[in-house]
Amino acid sequence: MADDSASASDQNAAxxxxxxxxxxxxxxxxxxxxxxxxxxxxxxxxxxxYLLSCCLIDGNDTVARCLEGKITAKSxxxxxxxxxxxxxxxxxxxxVAIEGGTLAEELKTNRQLEDVGGYAYLxxxxxxxxxxxxxxxxxxxxxxxxxxxxxxxxxxxxxEECYTHAGPLESFIDNVxxxxxxxxxxxxxxxxxxxxxxxxxxxxxxxxxxGHKGGLTGVSSGLTSLDKFxxxxxxxxxxxxxxxxSMGKTSLALNFAEAAALPPPRNDRKSVGVLIFSLEMGSSxxxxxxxxxxxRVDTKKLRDGLYPPGGEEFSQxxxxxxxxxxxxxxxxxxxxxxxxxxxxxxxxLAARLKDTPAPLGFIMVDYLQLLxxxxxxxxxEQQVAEASRGLKSLAKELNVPVLVLSQLNRAxxxxxxxxxxxxxxxxxxxxxxxxVVLMLSRPKTxxxxxxxxxxxxxxxxxxxxxGPVGEIKLRFVSNITRFENHSNQPxx
Numbered sequence: 001m002a003d004d005s006a007s008a009s010d011q012n013a014a015x016x017x018x019x020x021x022x023x024x025x026x027x028x029x030x031x032x033x034x035x036x037x038x039x040x041x042x043x044x045x046x047x048x049x050y051l052l053s054c055c056l057i058d059g060n061d062t063v064a065r066c067l068e069g070k071i072t073a074k075s076x077x078x079x080x081x082x083x084x085x086x087x088x089x090x091x092x093x094x095x096v097a098i099e100g101g102t103l104a105e106e107l108k109t110n111r112q113l114e115d116v117g118g119y120a121y122l123x124x125x126x127x128x129x130x131x132x133x134x135x136x137x138x139x140x141x142x143x144x145x146x147x148x149x150x151x152x153x154x155x156x157x158x159x160e161e162c163y164t165h166a167g168p169l170e171s172f173i174d175n176v177x178x179x180x181x182x183x184x185x186x187x188x189x190x191x192x193x194x195x196x197x198x199x200x201x202x203x204x205x206x207x208x209x210x211g212h213k214g215g216l217t218g219v220s221s222g223l224t225s226l227d228k229f230x231x232x233x234x235x236x237x238x239x240x241x242x243x244x245x246s247m248g249k250t251s252l253a254l255n256f257a258e259a260a261a262l263p264p265p266r267n268d269r270k271s272v273g274v275l276i277f278s279l280e281m282g283s284s285x286x287x288x289x290x291x292x293x294x295x296r297v298d299t300k301k302l303r304d305g306l307y308p309p310g311g312e313e314f315s316q317x318x319x320x321x322x323x324x325x326x327x328x329x330x331x332x333x334x335x336x337x338x339x340x341x342x343x344x345x346x347x348x349l350a351a352r353l354k355d356t357p358a359p360l361g362f363i364m365v366d367y368l369q370l371l372x373x374x375x376x377x378x379x380x381e382q383q384v385a386e387a388s389r390g391l392k393s394l395a396k397e398l399n400v401p402v403l404v405l406s407q408l409n410r411a412x413x414x415x416x417x418x419x420x421x422x423x424x425x426x427x428x429x430x431x432x433x434x435x436v437v438l439m440l441s442r443p444k445t446x447x448x449x450x451x452x453x454x455x456x457x458x459x460x461x462x463x464x465x466x467g468p469v470g471e472i473k474l475r476f477v478s479n480i481t482r483f484e485n486h487s488n489q490p491x492x
Contacts, residue, residue, distance in 0.1 A: 042148040043077035044141060051138040052081060053128035055088050059098025062135050063088055069139045075146040080116040084125070087112065100126045150183045174341060181344050219362050219401055220269055222259025224485050225472040229461050230436060233260075233362065233401035237465075238392045238433060240368075242406040242424055243440035244413065248457065249405050250281070251481040252440060252474075253364050254290055256403060260362040261327045262294075272361025273328040273353045277342055279370035283331040287324070289481060295320040298479040328358035336372045339390035343397075350398050360400060365391065367405035369425060385429035392433040406430060408439070421462050437463035456486060 051071075054062045066085075073086040087106050091098050096106070104122055107113040116122070158176045165172050218232025233239055233256070243249040254276075261274040278286055292299045295316045297307070307313040330349060334341075342365070350360040365371075368391075373383035388404075395402040412419040419439045421431045431437060439460040457474045473486035 041077070041152060042145045044145060045078055045081075047138050047141040047145070048076050048078060048081045049125050049128050051135065051142055052084055052088075052125050054132045054135040054138065055085075055098065056100050056103065056126045057129070058132045058135075059088070060092060062132055063092040063098065065135060066139055067092075069143055071139060071143055075142050077145070077149070080121065083107075083112050083116050084122075147183060151180070154179045154183055177344060178338075178340055181340055216269065219260045219272060220263060221256050223255075223472075223474065223483065225474070226438075226459065226461075229470060229472070230464065230467060233403065234435075234466070235399045235401060236396045237401045237435040238388075238395045239401060239403045239436040239438065240406050240424070240430060240434040241403060241438045241440065242408050242419070244408050244410075244419075247440050247442060248476065248481070248483065249440050250366055251289065251293070252459075252483045253366060253403055253405055254286065254293065255483050257329065257362065257364050258290060258294060261329045261358070262323065271328060271358045273349070273356070273358045274330065274362045274364070275346060275349055275360060276329065276331045277337065277345075277363070277365045278331060278333045279335060279337060280366055281333070283333040286331055286333075290324060290329075291317060291320055293480050293482045294324070296480050296482075299481065300479060328353070328356075338372045338374050339387045340374060342371065343390060343394050346394055346398060350400075360398065363394070363398075363400055363402045365402065365404045367407065368430070369407050381428075388430050388433045404434075412441075418458070418460060419462075431463065434463060435465045436461070457483065 051062075051066070055066070067089070071085075073082040073089070076082045076085055084103070084107070087103065087110070088098060091102065091106060096102060100122055104113060104119060107116060107122075113119070154176075157179070161172070216227055216232035218230070218234040218237075220232050221227055221230070241249050241253055257274045257276060260272050263269040263271060276286065288299075291297075292302065295313075297313050297317055301307060302313070332345060346360075346363060353360045368387060369384065371387040374386060376383075378386075391402050391404055407425040408419050408423045409425045411423050418441055421437060423439075424430045424437075439462050441458045441460060455476055455478070457476050458471055459474050460471050461469045463469065475484045475486045476482075477484060
């Protein structure tokens with residue numbers, strides 16, 4: 001195959017038999033690219049023609065493969081090839097049989113036949129290759145070169161804007177990252193798999209379950225009563241932890257994160273990397289909570305200055321601080337974070353930790369409704385739905401559990417009842433996307449009001465795709481903001 005970055009004259013020499021109009025359209029594209037970047041952009045006219053030839057040999061199947069591989073008309077470099085593929089897709093969608101004769105007739109009907117070089121160019125394409133065996137290769141080649149051209153375009157725009165930009169640097173960098181991410185989103189996604197692969201993975205999970213004899217198969221929450229319901233937080237799951245304000249959902253989520261990164265020494269579970277996105281609290285505030293909770297030091301007394309430096313409590317805090325500083329816990333307290341930016345950051349950290357003793361194994365987002373919308377003009381419900389779908393996709397992509405904190409509306413308080421799925425705030429898509437929904441509630445006093453600082457709490461497993469639902473009792477140690485197993489917890 002000719003070199004992908006060959007000059008325009010070399011490409012024309014290799015295609016002396018192509019119709020004059022088709023050659024002219026290619027030269028126009030090459031000239032345009034040269035004006036933009038000073039060099040001919042990456043492309044392979046041969047790969048494009050081979051792919052179109054495969055489409056004409058085995059139309060419906062190859063066009064379907066192209067669409068699955070996210071090939072569009074824009075993926076082709078030559079304008080003539082763009083027109084031809086666009087017409088092939090229309091024929092595929094309309095159920096028209098795809099072959100050279102019908103393609104020529106469709107192009108003629110739409111007054112595009114001469115634009116692509118006439119019958120001569122269609123004849124040349126149809127005779128390019130005798131078999132469709134290499135169609136996947138040419139799909140990948142065309143897609144790869146298209147993505148390179150798109151990256152060149154984004155990079156060229158970024159360079160140009162660097163000279164003229166006048167404003168906050170952070171927003172400019174975010175926009176550049178967003179543009180690059182939009183290009184990388186066009187990468188091929190996994191296609192449907194034959195049952196042999198998923199069945200093998202399921203049997204591996206079954207073997208693991210049998211080996212653990214009812215033990216954990218996911219990341220431990222640190223709460224025995226909850227782990228008996230879930231068998232740990234499973235990879236690819238999105239777990240929603242919902243509650244009204246001041247019920248302790250951040251404290252409970254931090255307990256989960258601590259258990260994932262710092263399992264008890266007597267436990268045979270390995271430490272995993274934990275990424276915390278805190279859109280509400282600063283990293284130092286979270287660190288203070290983690291310190292006092294793990295060291296079991298009364299936060300209020302510490303703030304009141306009742307612990308003298310050098311005392312037992314300070315010694316415990318120093319020891320815990322040393323332990324936490326070495327733990328694989330990462331906190332991002334960026335404000336006004338979009339779902340796209342969040343996913344990009346998670347990917348980068350996952351890549352960094354991939355070959356470490358504690359790869360990324362748990363993500364926490366505090367909280368869902370504070371994520372900034374990609375488009376502020378769309379209705380609020382759609383904004384939350386977009387974030388919810390993005391977080392579920394992230395869990396599947398990185399193969400880790402993603403714990404997402406969420407607000408509940410006031411309905412449960414008004415009706416004096418325990419919360420339920422319909423109380424999830426601002427979007428019904430949250431309960432649809434979630435694999436597990438946990439709802440934190442506090443017992444009521446005699447006057448039917450909730451006790452915010454009650455010594456116990458109810459954790460309701462309102463939804464679980466792959467396990468039972470129910471309710472568990474937790475003990476809340478308010479002075480260290482820590483949830484623990486309740487001594488009187490019934491079995492699920």
